[in-house]
Amino acid sequence: MSDASMNTSAPAQTGDAGFADFFALLKPRVMTLVVFTALAGLIAAPGGIHPVVGFAAILFIAVGGGASGALNMWWDADIDGIMKRTRRRPVPAGRIGPDEAFGFGMALAGFSVVMLGLATNLLAAGLLAFTIFFYVVIYSMWLKRSTPQNIVIGGAAGAFPPMIGWAAVTGGVAMESVLMFALIFMWTPPHFWALALFMKSDYDDAGVPMLTVTHGRRSTRAHVLVYTLLLAPVALGLGVTAIGGPVYMAVAVILNAMFLKGAWTVWRRNEEIAEGDGYRAEKKLFGLSLYYLFAHFGAIMLEAALAPFGLGGW
Structure with a gap:
């Protein structure tokens, strides 16, 4: 050890x-x-x-x-x-x-x-x-x-x-709860890897084998994009279940489009560009990832609140 x-x-x-x-x-x-x-x-x-x-x-x-x-x-x-x-x-x-x-x-x-x-x-x-x-x-x-x-x-x-x-x-346990689990599970890697990209040497100094340390920053950017692509169908799939509805689906479509755009921007960058602007795109993606999860689960609760009035769900 x-x-x-x-x-x-x-x-x-x-x-x-x-x-x-x-x-x-x-x-x-x-x-x-x-x-x-x-x-x-x-x-x-x-x-x-x-x-x-x-x-x-x-x-x-x-x-x-x-x-x-x-x-x-x-x-x-x-x-x-x-x-x-x-x-x-x-x-x-x-x-x-x-x-x-x-x-x-x-x-x-x-x-x-x-x-x-x-x-x-x-x-x-x-x-x-x-x-x-x-x-x-x-x-x-x-x-x-x-x-x-x-x-x-x-x-x-x-x-x-x-x-x-x-x-x-x-x-x-039901399909809906499993999909809520999957939403957070698939969101976690791009959320933390975006953070790792602009935290620089913290994980390296501590000897933690974060992806940025073991596989390099170029590979980490690719992983961010791949997991974001895998996240989107999970988020949209949750919208067609019994706990989804038009409010949730609107939130999911807008935020996943924004998240995909941010991940694509991060993937296209190299380290020289990122350092030159203070990792602006990486920090923006990390910030968006925080709002992303709260907005999705907030929309789920709003759908449930509207259901007794015949306004939530499909």
């Missing part, structure tokens, strides 16, 4: 951690996406759910997502301390000790899974438990430092929340 893969280099706890530091362990930005997509799955699911139970389900899914973030920060403290965008996180900065982060994450993981099972059903709890395991063990501990396909395979962890929300209502 390389030095980069040993997480014993994190600074010792300084004892001055506050609420904000423990909240940062939860990766609140990632948690926002988890909550939003899980809520979309819960609202779009047929049959409905009592508002109190639904609120509890989303709360426990959010806590489970936060547990994944805390355990990821515990494991990745060594490389987080090397990369510019992560070196100020609580563990590498020394505000929270590694053991404390691990205990905090494990406690939240156990609490969230048990409480979701009690509030809804065993399938939803099982999916949440598997999501936490997949993100921490399969992605963080194994894939992230061993293969350039880390983002491709590891993206499954971030794709489960709408399936969990759906299962919380129905107690099962």
Whole structure:
């Protein structure tokens, strides 16, 4: 095991951690996406759910997502301390000790899974438990430092929340929830590779085999385009299911056209051009990718909200 893969280099706890530091362990930005997509799955699911139970389900899914973030920060403290965008996180900065982060994450993981099972059903709890395991063990501990396909395979962890929300209502899995999973799964690679293209040497310095490091930036640009081409039919296919409709389809057509145009622009560029304008196209594509997912799942929820009035769906 390389030095980069040993997480014993994190600074010792300084004892001055506050609420904000423990909240940062939860990766609140990632948690926002988890909550939003899980809520979309819960609202779009047929049959409905009592508002109190639904609120509890989303709360426990959010806590489970936060547990994944805390355990990821515990494991990745060594490389987080090397990369510019992560070196100020609580563990590498020394505000929270590694053991404390691990205990905090494990406690939240156990609490969230048990409480979701009690509030809804065993399938939803099982999916949440598997999501936490997949993100921490399969992605963080194994894939992230061993293969350039880390983002491709590891993206499954971030794709489960709408399936969990759906299962919380129905107690099962359906084509619609699988397609919501697939939408996030196919979106993740171009989203992260666009980021990697303008983060320059961060992943290289940390010894993380991101595609930009192992296969070069030209290959990464091609991969961004290919995965964007594969993403579009998944997004449009979701629009013809029971949870789709004209609002969703309009959003999907417009945003996928924009995303394809952005990916095509990124693919055509070389490193000299990109450096010359400060990676403007790559940053634009990354920014668009953030709006892309929120807009698609927002449209799914809007279709569900309009359905009782006979305005949503086909």
